[in-house]
Amino acid sequence: MLKITIDGHSTEVEEGTTILQAARKIGGEIVPPAMCYYSKLKGSGGKCRTCLVKVSKGSEKDPRPMPKLVASCSTPVQDGMEVQNITSPEVLETRKAIVEFLLINHPLDCPVCDQAGECDLQDLSFEHGVDTSRFEEGKREFDQIDIGENIKLHMNRCILCYRCVYTVNQITDGRIHGVLYRGDASEISTFIQNAITNDFSGNVIDVCPVGALTDRSFRFKSRVWFTRPMDAHRDCPKCSGKVTLWMSANDIYRVTARKDEFNEVEEFICNECRFEKKNAEDWIIEGPRTITRTSIISVNHYQKLKQGSIINPVAKKIEKPSE
């Protein structure tokens, strides 16, 4: 086991663990944000640089600090390592610059975008970005593309994190989706516009951290914060069938996989569950999904609190009415 200290919090991890995974093990606000790394996708990470941290002590054997900030998602832990994330002003300053870079070509069309309200880039720039832009040049522009019947690609919004490419390569069999060209001209493409027909291709919508890949069956139907996330499952022969339904009254607006606290899919779901089962009768509804209080999705959603979490000064009097 290797010992690592991040912002003063120590933990022990196995060899081969990255700094980011160790930070997630500790949890809380010291976890660096990640836009391209996805624990469920092999090989992901190292593209966006939002997870940069400062290594102030390399290891027990060689305590020299690392000369540059390192990407925590792809740097393995060494024994005795000391890492600074939010305690280092240098890291926070750099992160601000990274957000600015990510937004250079981003159209900032959140009012139109279906991802708004659950977008990692929105969260990132809200937390780490600056509220003005210094970029005056023209942004790159692409036409929207329909990838098959169910998926819409807004290349303008893409941050080239490669998550969708890894998903298609690893979850689905047969390479039909990738990145063409280089640098500023790179674009996500299905080769020669081949529609993705694989049963699990819909998962690229969930892994996309921004609104570049969105669900066509939900396009402009509602906004995420007007629908209510409900955990539900069904007996599906292809996938686990465990999903989140986004409902309003009894209508299902959208079906997505369940996402964990780091906004990563818990279990990938098949296209049939995602796109075709839009009737409440198709599902066994378990109950409302817990939403963090700070999320916009929780606005105007009322939920019964668990017994014990209610602080009610008159509770005792209600239980024992005075004679």
Add this chain to the structure above:
Amino acid sequence: MSLTNRTKVVSNKRMSFLERLYLPAIFKGMVITMKHVFMKKVTIKYPEKTREFSEIYRGRHVLKRDDEGRERCTACGLCALACPAEAITMVAAERQPGEENLYREEKYAKVYEINMLRCIYCGLCESACPKEAIFLTKNIVDSEYGRAQFIYGKDKLVEPVEKDKRIDVSKRQTPEVLAFKKLPNERHNI
């Protein structure tokens, strides 16, 4: 305990002869009435006369068009989210090819309704709008005979296309906002 010190204890005692005549009491009442006849009136004869309105009075809403006459609203739902009275509802639709002269963005509000009876005229919708689409105006909401007529749809909210019939909201925008709108790298915001 009383909230005001004008409480009077009502008694059931027999009235005297003078009191039973009622005339002094009636006379006292008439004096008060006459005094009020000659006092300055607190009401005005609306609608012949109207009171002075503040330039930034928060009355009936308008949905603005841009300089080219296209509807600014993109049905982002932020006004409905900000509204403390939950007075706003909308249904979005996708702009079709050929409708570029009608709607500014690729998404627009097909249905946009404000329930004027729920609205508390706080102006939070105006503050929330990222597209400078909704503004409160000096116009006031007309009286109606039924509650249903107070649900204003796009027919009543969107301003006319004709340049001379547009509703001026420039008084509601601070010089800072107007200067901000001119910045080339903030164009996406307006």
